[in-house]
Amino acid sequence: MSAPTLQTVMDLIEGRTDELVALTQDLIRFPTINPPGEAYRPCAEYIGERLKKRGFTVEYVRGEGSPGDSDQYPRTNVIARWTGSEPGPCVHFNSHIDVVEIGAGWTVDPFGGEVKDGRVYGRGACDMKGGLAASIIAVEALIDSGLSLPGALEISGTVDEESGGYGGVAYLAERGWFSEPRVNHVIIPEPLNVDRVCIGHRGVWWAEIETKGRIAHGSMPFLGDSAIRHMGAVMEEFESRLYPAMAARHSDMPVVPEGARQSTMNINSIHGGQAEGFDGLPAPCVADSSRMIIDRRFLIEETLEDVKGEVKAILDGLAAQRHGFRYEMRDLFQVAPSMADRDGPVASTTAAAIETVLGRKAQFVCSPGTYDQKHVDRIGKLKDCIAYGPGVLDLAHQPDEWVGIDDMTNSAKVMARAAYDLLTRKRG
Numbered sequence: 001m002s003a004p005t006l007q008t009v010m011d012l013i014e015g016r017t018d019e020l021v022a023l024t025q026d027l028i029r030f031p032t033i034n035p036p037g038e039a040y041r042p043c044a045e046y047i048g049e050r051l052k053k054r055g056f057t058v059e060y061v062r063g064e065g066s067p068g069d070s071d072q073y074p075r076t077n078v079i080a081r082w083t084g085s086e087p088g089p090c091v092h093f094n095s096h097i098d099v100v101e102i103g104a105g106w107t108v109d110p111f112g113g114e115v116k117d118g119r120v121y122g123r124g125a126c127d128m129k130g131g132l133a134a135s136i137i138a139v140e141a142l143i144d145s146g147l148s149l150p151g152a153l154e155i156s157g158t159v160d161e162e163s164g165g166y167g168g169v170a171y172l173a174e175r176g177w178f179s180e181p182r183v184n185h186v187i188i189p190e191p192l193n194v195d196r197v198c199i200g201h202r203g204v205w206w207a208e209i210e211t212k213g214r215i216a217h218g219s220m221p222f223l224g225d226s227a228i229r230h231m232g233a234v235m236e237e238f239e240s241r242l243y244p245a246m247a248a249r250h251s252d253m254p255v256v257p258e259g260a261r262q263s264t265m266n267i268n269s270i271h272g273g274q275a276e277g278f279d280g281l282p283a284p285c286v287a288d289s290s291r292m293i294i295d296r297r298f299l300i301e302e303t304l305e306d307v308k309g310e311v312k313a314i315l316d317g318l319a320a321q322r323h324g325f326r327y328e329m330r331d332l333f334q335v336a337p338s339m340a341d342r343d344g345p346v347a348s349t350t351a352a353a354i355e356t357v358l359g360r361k362a363q364f365v366c367s368p369g370t371y372d373q374k375h376v377d378r379i380g381k382l383k384d385c386i387a388y389g390p391g392v393l394d395l396a397h398q399p400d401e402w403v404g405i406d407d408m409t410n411s412a413k414v415m416a417r418a419a420y421d422l423l424t425r426k427r428g
């Protein structure tokens with residue numbers, strides 16, 4: 001028998017397509033809906049038991065005290081580590097096991113794992129149980145090939161990514177699981193398409209703006225002061241000044257889709273006056289409060305301070321000019337933008353592997369929204385982290401979500417090649 005090569009690994013992965021599909025189906029059949037965090041523990045244990053049989057050291061870490069953690073809904077994470085023949089770097093594959101709610105419009109069982117026309121269907125198929133399964137098959141094939149591997153390979157299944165990752169990657173990163181020297185390179189198999197390497201994401205700032213008024217009888221509004229009209233003035237300023245200013249800013253971040261390659265702001269909600277949800281007639285009152293929630297996404301070229309300052313300047317300007325204008329602004333959530341070096345080890349080896357496996361050049365992209373890379377970067381202080389996985393980005397969170405079987409096989413090959421190169425490359 002000839003000595004094993006990387007081709008041995010590729011052949012093993014190709015031969016395990018049925019196993020890859022079955023593994024994806026099994027993972028989809030755990031209805032790990034978040035919130036509330038259903039079936040986390042059995043799903044984590046399923047992954048742990050599989051990898052334990054293959055010689056991994058398996059640990060379960062519950063995100064105790066993190067948002068939503070309870071005995072009914074424990075935030076159970078699993079981390080499995082396989083140690084090679086001699087010392088070396090550690091390549092870690094991190095996947096979130098939680099999925100979002102089902103939503104309407106499904107034509108297949110969301111937790112059935114149905115296979116049809118070369119696709120596996122189900123909630124989480126694309127985001128991101130297909131990616132998790134591909135990474136498991138990739139790592140197992142590397143180990144089983146008989147290639148001599150230095151260093152260590154890790155696979156984690158973590159919780160709560162869809163709700164911020166506080167009981168998952170953030171919790172683990174705070175305890176050293178995502179820092180050197182334990183881990184050196186991280187690949188997160190999020191669905192960014194099989195030929196794209198995602199090197200980072202834009203920043204986020206969520207805030208609530210409240211305008212204040214004074215209640216009065218609706219037939220004599222001049223005796224009160226309408227918080228809704230004040231909010232209207234805020235909207236006008238946003239339309240005439242903020243949106244054009246944001247649209248004029250362009251980024252070196254290769255964000256996809258292209259519409260997100262600039263600063264954006266969504267107005268999540270506006271409420272003012274009487275509460276909704278009552279069937280009867282309203283009473284005539286001038287609104288004494290109006291609240292708006294904004295979701296501002298920003299670029300690596302902007303600072304959070306400037307982003308907040310820009311909105312605050314508009315509100316302060318109104319307070320100076322507009323009679324009776326008073327406001328409060330509250331931060332709800334914020335994440336700094338993150339961008340890894342595309343020439344760094346994990347990005348460049350993954351791009352090279354894409355070219356070898358798929359025969360086309362890899363595209364470097366950034367994600368419009370955030371994912372767990374933010375915690376690896378900010379808390380773990382580990383910069384060599386990317387997202388790379390088989391799912392189609394646009395299908396995430398949609399009804400009839402699916403992942404392509406060919407894409408999973410190809411991405412498993414890419415992951416195995418990249419991991420091998422990272423473990424064996426000459427280190428500077």
Ligand SMILES: [Zn+2]
Nearest residue numbers: 127128161190
């Ligand atoms: Zn995801």
